[in-house]
Amino acid sequence: MEFKMVDDKSMTEQVQEFQFIGNKIAISGIALDENFYVGAIVSKHPPSSKEYISQLLDKKEDFTLEQLLQHLQIEQET
Template sequence: MLNNTYRSMKKAREIWDVLHNKYFNLKKDIDRFTIVNYFYHKFDPNKSMMDEISALDVYITKLAELNIVVPNAIQVDAILSKLPPSWNSYHKKILHSNETFTVEQLTTNMQVEIQGSESWM
């Protein structure tokens, strides 16, 4: 099959160029797909909040492998914007806070919030 496809090409460079363009474009599509997935990821109400944040962290790691750096402030805002409606008061509290949170600080703060709400039940 490969032989039939590239039989008309006389030089290895021609085959290389065709294959490179084909798979390089495929990689770019996968890269775009990763970016889109990160920004359009919605939290599943059936999963724990920490699992959802971990899923976002996986996207950040994949983007870092592509040399795409997502600033910490955008990561924090992405997490806050994806919170379910039941977290609205927490979302507002963080947005109106004078503190600047890192992702690690935010997740720690959210874990405390989750544990606090579980202790009331």
């Protein structure tokens, strides 16, 4: 399964799809930590949001998944 974020879907919807994939992996017995989710979401963002993500990560080194989702939701709404 490949996960790649695109411009024509909301970030929230795409992150939920990614979490669904992660949950399927977890059900199979493979544990994924929060850093994996954060890193994967950040790395799969489309070019249109890369600058925002870079600026966000420059401000704080460790983001929880919840913090990242909050920031992405705010960015999507603006």
